[in-house]
Amino acid sequence: MELRYSWDKENGEKETWEEINERAYKNIYSIVDFPNKEDYLSRILEYGKQRKFILGGRFLAQSGKEYHQTNNCFLLRAEDTREGWGDLLNKASVMLMSGGGIGIDYSQLRPKGTLLKRSGGTSSGAVPLMKMINEVGRGVMAGGNRRSAIWAGLIWDHGDIYDFITCKNWIQEIRDLKEKDFDFPAPMDMTNVSVILDKRFFDAYDNENNPKHSLAQDIYWKTIERMLKTGEPGFSINYDNSNESLRNACTEVVSEDDSDVCCLGSINMGKVETIEEFKEITELAQLTLLIGTEYSDVPYPTVKEIKEKNRRTGLGLMGIHEWLIKRGYTYDKNEELTEWLTVWKNTSDYASEKWANILGFNIPIKKRGIAPNGSTSIAGGETTGGCEPVFSIAYQRRYLTPNGWKKQFVIDFVVERLYEEGYDISKVEDAYTLSLNPERRIAFQAYLQEYVDNGISSTINLPPFGTIGNNNIKEFGDVLYKYLPKLRGITVYPDGARGGQPLSSVDFKYALQRKNLVFEGNENCENGICGL
Numbered sequence: 436m437e438l439r440y441s442w443d444k445e446n447g448e449k450e451t452w453e454e455i456n457e458r459a460y461k462n463i464y465s466i467v468d469f470p471n472k473e474d475y476l477s478r479i480l481e482y483g484k485q486r487k488f489i490l491g492g493r494f495l496a497q498s499g500k501e502y503h504q505t506n507n508c509f510l511l512r513a514e515d516t517r518e519g520w521g522d523l524l525n526k527a528s529v530m531l532m533s534g535g536g537i538g539i540d541y542s543q544l545r546p547k548g549t550l551l552k553r554s555g556g557t558s559s560g561a562v563p564l565m566k567m568i569n570e571v572g573r574g575v576m577a578g579g580n581r582r583s584a585i586w587a588g589l590i591w592d593h594g595d596i597y598d599f600i601t602c603k604n605w606i607q608e609i610r611d612l613k614e615k616d617f618d619f620p621a622p623m624d625m626t627n628v629s630v631i632l633d634k635r636f637f638d639a640y641d642n643e644n645n646p647k648h649s650l651a652q653d654i655y656w657k658t659i660e661r662m663l664k665t666g667e668p669g670f671s672i673n674y675d676n677s678n679e680s681l682r683n684a685c686t687e688v689v690s691e692d693d694s695d696v697c698c699l700g701s702i703n704m705g706k707v708e709t710i711e712e713f714k715e716i717t718e719l720a721q722l723t724l725l726i727g728t729e730y731s732d733v734p735y736p737t738v739k740e741i742k743e744k745n746r747r748t749g750l751g752l753m754g755i756h757e758w759l760i761k762r763g764y765t766y767d768k769n770e771e772l773t774e775w776l777t778v779w780k781n782t783s784d785y786a787s788e789k790w791a792n793i794l795g796f797n798i799p800i801k802k803r804g805i806a807p808n809g810s811t812s813i814a815g816g817e818t819t820g821g822c823e824p825v826f827s828i829a830y831q832r833r834y835l836t837p838n839g840w841k842k843q844f845v846i847d848f849v850v851e852r853l854y855e856e857g858y859d860i861s862k863v864e865d866a867y868t869l870s871l872n873p874e875r876r877i878a879f880q881a882y883l884q885e886y887v888d889n890g891i892s893s894t895i896n897l898p899p900f901g902t903i904g905n906n907n908i909k910e911f912g913d914v915l916y917k918y919l920p921k922l923r924g925i926t927v928y929p930d931g932a933r934g935g936q937p938l939s940s941v942d943f944k945y946a947l948q949r950k951n952l953v954f955e956g957n958e959n960c961e962n963g964i965c966g967l
Contacts, residue, residue, distance in 0.1 A: 439492060439495070439496060439810050439814055440455050440492065440495040440496050440814065440815075441455060442455075442458070442499075452484070452486075452815070453484045455495055456480060456483040456484050456490075456495075457480065458498060458499045459483075459490055459494050459495055459498040459499070460476060460479060460480045460483060460490075460498075460723070461476070461480075462498040462499045462503070462730070463494065463498060463723065463726055463727055463730045464476045464723075464726060466726070466729060466730055467726050467729070467794060469793055469794065475719060475722060478715075478719055479716075479719040479720065479722070479723050482716050482719065482720075485706065486703055486706055486815060486817060487702065487703050487706045487707055487712075487716055488700060488701070488702050488703065488716050488719070488720045488723075489700060489701050489703055489753065489808070489811050489812070489815040490699075490700045490723070490727075490811075491505070491507045491697070491698070491699030491700050491701075491749075491806075491811065492507065492810055492811050493505045493506060493507050493534055493535065493699075493731075494699075494700070494727060495811070495815070496534065497534065498730070502732050503730065503731065503732050504533040504534065504535065504731060504732050504733070504734065505698075505727060505730060505731040505732075506535050506696040506697055506698060506731050506733075506738075506742075507535060507536065507683070507697040507698075507699045507749075507806075508535050508536040508537065508538065508584070508683035508684055508685075508688065508696065508697035509526075509530045509535050509536070509537050509538070509683075509694065509695070509696055509697075509734075509738065510537075510538050510681040510682065510683055510688065510690050510692070510693070510694070510695040510696070510697075511523065511526060511527075511537060511538065511539045511540075511681070511693055511694065512539070512540050512543060512680075512681060512693040513539055513540065513541045513543060513544055513561070513564060514543065515543050515544045515545055517554075520564055520567075523539070523564070523568070524567060524568065524571060526734070526735070527539075527568050527571050527572070527585075528571055528575065529734045529735070530734055531571065531572055531575040531583050531585075532575050533734060535696075535697075536583070536584030536585065536586075536683060536684030536685070536697075537568075537584070537585055537586070537683075537684060538585070538586035538587075538588070538681060538682040538683045538684055538686070538688075539565075539568065539585070539586065539587055539588070540588045540589075540590075540631070540680045540681050540682075541561040541564065541565060541587060541588065541589050541593075542561075542588070542589055542590035542593055542631065542680060544558070544560065544561040544564065544595075545558040545560070545594075546558065546560055546561075546593060546594025546595050547559060547560025547561075547562070547594065547595055547598070548560070548594075549594075560594075560595045560598070561589055561593065561595045561598075561599065562595055562598050562599060562602055565587045565599075565602065565623065565626065565628075566602075566622070566623065568585060568587070568626070569585065569622075569623050569624070569625045569626045571583075572584075572585050572625035572626070573620060573624075573625055582625070582835060583625045584625075584684035584685070585625050585626040585627070585684055586626065586627045586628075586629065586682050586683065586684045586685070586686060587623075587626050587627070587628045587629070588628070588629045588630075588631045588671050588680065588681075588682060589628075589630065589631060590630075590631045590633070590680070591630050591631060591632055591633075591636050591650075591651065591654050592635070592636075592639075592647060592650060592651075592654075596630065596654060597657070599628065599630070599668070600630065600654070600657055600658055600661055600668055601661065602622060602623050602628065603622060603623045603624075603626075603628060603665065603667045603668075604622075604661075604665065605621055605622065605665070605933065609621045609622075610933065613933065617833065617840050618840070627667070627669065627684060627685075627686070627926070628667050628668045628669070629668050629669040629670060629671040629682070629686065629924065629926075630654065630658050630668050630669075630670055630671070631670075631671045631673065631680050632670055632671070632672045632673065632674075632919065633673045633674070633677040633680075634673075634674055634675070634677055635647075635677070636651050636655075637674065637919075637920060639651035640652060640655060640916075655912065655916075656908070656912060658670070659908055659911065659912040659915070660908050662927050663897065663900050663905055663908060663911060663927065663929060664900045664929065664932070665929070665932050665933070666926075666927060666928045666929055666932040666933060667926075669686075669924060669925055669926035669927070670919065670922075670924065670925045671686060671923070671924045672919055672920070672922050672923055672924060672925070673689075673923070674919075674920040674921075676689070676691075678691040679691045681693070681695065682890070682924070683697050685806060685807055685892040686890055686892050686923070686924040686926075687749060687751070687804040687805055687806045687807075687821075687889055687890045687891055687892040687924075688747070688749050688801075688804050688889050688890065689801070689804075689889050689890050689923055690745070690747065690801075692741050692744075692745060693737075693741075694735075694737040694738045694740075694741045695741050695742070695745060695747060696728075696731070696733075696738060696741070696742050696747065697747075697749055698724050698727045698728045698731070698742075698747065698748045698749060699724075699748075699749040699751065699804075699806055700720055700723065700724050700727075700749075700750060700751070701750075701751035701752055701753040701805075701806060701808055701811065701812075701821070702716050702717060702720055702750070702751070702752050702753070702779070703753050703754045703818055704752055704753065704754040704755055704757070704758040704775070704818075705753070705754025705757030705758055705761070705818035705819065705849065706754065706818070707758075710774065710775055710778060713775060713778060713779070714778050714782050717750070717778065717779055717782040717783055717786065718782055718783075718785075718786040720750055721748065721750055721782070721783045721786035721787055721790065721802065722786060722790045724748040724749075724750055725746065725748060725787065725790050725791060725794065725796060725799065726794070727748075728742055728743075728746050728747070728748065728796070728799075729743075729794075729796070743796075743797065744797060745797070745799070745800040745801075746791065746796050746797045746798065746799040746800065747799055747800055747801050747889075748787070748799050748801070748802050748803075749801075749802075749803070749804035749806060749889055750779075750783050750802055750803050750804075751803070751804055751805045751806045751808070751821065752779065752805055752821065752822070753806075753808040753811070753812045753818055753819065753820055753821055754812070754818035754819055755772075755819065755821070755822045755883075756819040756822070756823065756824045756825055756849070757818045757819050757849045758772075758775075759772070760825075760849065760853070760863060765864060766824050766864050766869060766875060766876075766879060767875060767878075767879060768878075768879065768882045776883070776885075776886040777886070779803070779886060780803065780886045783802045783803055784802065787799045787802050801888045801889045802888060802889075803886070803887045803888055803889060804887060804888075804889030804890055804891070804892075805821045805822050805883065805887060805890075805891040805892065805893070806821055806892055807820050807821045807823060807892045807893070807894070808820035808821045813848070817848045818848060818849060819847075819848075819849055821891070821892060821893060822879070822880065822883055822891060822893050823866070823893060823894070824864060824865055824866050824869055824876075825847050825849055825850060825863060825864070825865040825866065826847065826865060826866050826896070826938055826940070827847065827865050827866065827867055827938070827940035827941070828846070828847055828850045828860055828863060828865055828943050829844070829845065829846050829847065829850075829940070829941050829942065829943040829945070829946035829947070830844075830845055830847070830938050830939060830940050830941055830946070831843070831844055831845070831938070831939045831941050831946075832844075832845050832938055833938075833939075839955070840955075841953050841954065841955060842953070842954045842955070843952070843953050843954065844941065844945070844946040844949040844950060844952065844954075845946065845950075846943070846946050846947060846950055847865075849863075850863055860943070866896040867896065867898075867930075867940055869896070870895075870896045870897050870898055870904050870905075870930075871898075871903070871904045872904075873895055873897060873904075873911065873914070873927070874914045876893070876895045877895065877914065877915060877918050877922075877925070878918065880893050880918075880922060880925070881918045881921040881922055884921055884922055884923060885921075887923075889923070890923035890924050891922075891923065891924065892924070892926075893926070894926045894927065894928050895925070895926065895927045895928070896927075896928055896930065897927050897928065897929045897930065898929065898930055899929050899930050899931050899932070900929050900932070905929055
């Protein structure tokens with residue numbers, strides 16, 4: 436928390452969690468005026484201090500600064516001109532340096548080898564520009580302690596799609612080097628990549644008479660194979676919304692407008708006890724994010740124009756799995772959760788229209804999106820991120836500091852709390868348990884998507900390729916295809932697929948003995964870990 440969000444105070448101490456929230460909420464609310472504002476501010480501020488609603492990380496880190504860029508991400512479309520390439524590189528630099536992630540749809544670029552009428556020669560295609568943006572992200576990362584977050588998407592029938600699908604194929608030597616040094620440059624290592632699927636894809640895949648039937652089938656199964664072996668690409672799906680091809684870096688925000696933004700915050704279901712309280716927090720949180728769309732500074736004028744037009748918010752949920760565990764539910768759909776999700780959807784819709792009219796804003800075009808909540812769920816919410824299950828009862832976490840990469844043994848926050856209460860932790864389902872039946876994860880995400888008008892960022896953990904639970908490409912592909920039209924995105928991660936992964940499962944007792952100790956990654960020490 437201190438590294439990510441705490442400011443230094445005049446006495447040399449760091450802000451506490453309560454002080455971070457005081458600074459953030461008071462600055463956000465300072466730009467508007469409406470009846471009983473102080474009452475609404477005091478109520479949401481108290482929920483923030485209680486960790487029942489967690490603002491997006493950029494709000495926590497930037498609110499109160501002279502230049503307060505509090506959007507977590509920006510969504511861009513690559514233009515097919517030389518000027519467009521240069522403009523995109525400049526925008527990416529500015530946005531990443533401001534702390535925001537970026538998502539870019541490259542589908543408008545001409546395929547590699549296309550003749551260029553104006554200047555002669557042939558087009559370089561989409562992948563070289565993606566690689567250039569990736570290197571911009573690497574340079575920005577080197578200047579601070581926040582890793583660049585980038586998403587790249589390409590439509591399924593683009594001429595460069597086969598090069599795109601394999602653009603992150605790392606040979607074993609690169610994976611080994613990445614494991615020893617996470618900063619070692621590997622192809623597209625700052626970027627998440629997704630094949631974009633629209634309704635045309637499903638029509639082609641299902642209809643043998645469609646001229647693109649063979650292409651759709653081939654692209655799907657080649658992507659599934661790469662996904663199960665390496666974790667990428669993922670799929671971004673626009674079944675009913677073909678124009679909404681843009682995503683943020685984690686893909687929980689969708690848009691059709693270039694230069695759109697993410698305004699994020701999440702209700703912590705793990706700490707909310709009653710549905711009545713949940714409803715109140717939902718309205719206050721939606722109000723806060725709506726004000727937040729106005730509060731944030733912008734890197735260039737088009738962003739201001741688009742954010743004021745759309746007023747897009749990403750009111751999310753975190754701690755969903757903790758909520759399920761506390762109530763004795765498995766990681767599946769149930770009637771009580773359906774009731775809570777219905778309240779979340781209806782209340783955020785109602786609050787968006789009500790408060791937009793009071794504040795004189797456009798009604799938000801989209802309101803809800805479930806983010807992964809990496810650092811905010813750990814440092815702020817102390818709960819499970821987004822709709823993710825407990826990753827592992829115990830794990831080793833790798834993270835970046837100004838002094839380099841560190842490792843820490845962690846017992847999951849939720850599991851630790853239950854363990855201290857005498858709960859039998861062997862009954863807790865974690866991502867590794869669920870990985871043996873990935874359809875449960877996929878079905879649960881499709882169920883949640885019914886209540887989400889943006890998207891959901893969730894990574895389905897799988898065993899290493901070729902082992903039990905991840906050894907049948909056809910079976911996984913057939914299961915996934917049943918749910919694809921109901922999803923906006925899907926990502927999997929086979930354990931150990933990429934060197935330097937941030938989280939690795941470890942034995943509970945081993946981690947318990949090393950709890951609260953921080954280690955330095957070093958290949959010359961035993962197990963690659965040196966005590967500090």
